[in-house]
Amino acid sequence: MASPKSSTRPTQQNQDPTFHDFFPAMAGKLGGEGLIDELCKGFELLMDRDRGVITFESLRRNASAVLGLGDLTDDDVRCMIDEGDFDRDGALNQMEFCVLMFRLSPDLMEASRCVVTEAIEEEFCDRTHRR
Numbered sequence: 207m208a209s210p211k212s213s214t215r216p217t218q219q220n221q222d223p224t225f226h227d228f229f230p231a232m233a234g235k236l237g238g239e240g241l242i243d244e245l246c247k248g249f250e251l252l253m254d255r256d257r258g259v260i261t262f263e264s265l266r267r268n269a270s271a272v273l274g275l276g277d278l279t280d281d282d283v284r285c286m287i288d289e290g291d292f293d294r295d296g297a298l299n300q301m302e303f304c305v306l307m308f309r310l311s312p313d314l315m316e317a318s319r320c321v322v323t324e325a326i327e328e329e330f331c332d333r334t335h336r337r
Contacts, residue, residue: 229311242304249303259297262287
């Protein structure tokens, strides 16, 4: 996961937040299935137990209690939900949460791009050689 090296809020001296991307190290250590298992555990920590999704309210409550991010504004929380809410139902289901976590990791996104590019190139070469 991306983790702040310093405050995530810009200050007079620090206009841009700085993050360290731990996802690639986690993926390397845990493997694909292990990483997904950990993401699912993270989802469960943040979700609304009654609805089975991460809602504005559950993220607001659990971001403070579980993640120690008590200084988030309502707009911050809304933006976090909106960023991953593909079906626009106002909440994050488990798949949306996992996709969002991957999208927020620049290194994993680049690695994924490379894997997809290689697969496309292999498929293209295979089809070209069959003709």
